[in-house]
Amino acid sequence: MYxxxxxxxxxxxxxxxxxxxxxxxxxxVDEMLRSEIAQRNGHFKPSSDGTVSKGVKKTADAGGS
Structure with a gap:
């Protein structure tokens, strides 16, 4: 993992x-990153276990191709 x-x-x-x-x-740092991600990506929904909801938009920098 990166x-x-x-x-x-x-x-x-x-x-x-x-x-x-x-x-x-x-x-x-985790809290700050999640807050910033939420501001930039309206579909971000952090959960108490640290996972991200299905509504997250993929970006070119998300590690995908």
Missing amino acids: SPKVKEDLIPILYRLARQEQKPMTAL
Whole structure:
């Protein structure tokens, strides 16, 4: 599975935000990404188990061909 790297300059910012919100950085990044995806793709419906609903639109960068 593809696992993109977070740019080094973002790590201290994410660390401070995560501490401020009293949550792990991974949870913060997941929350931020899901929020941004929802804004860009009206069909996105995150579930409590982390899966994505069937209404997600595929994009060229989604890893498909």
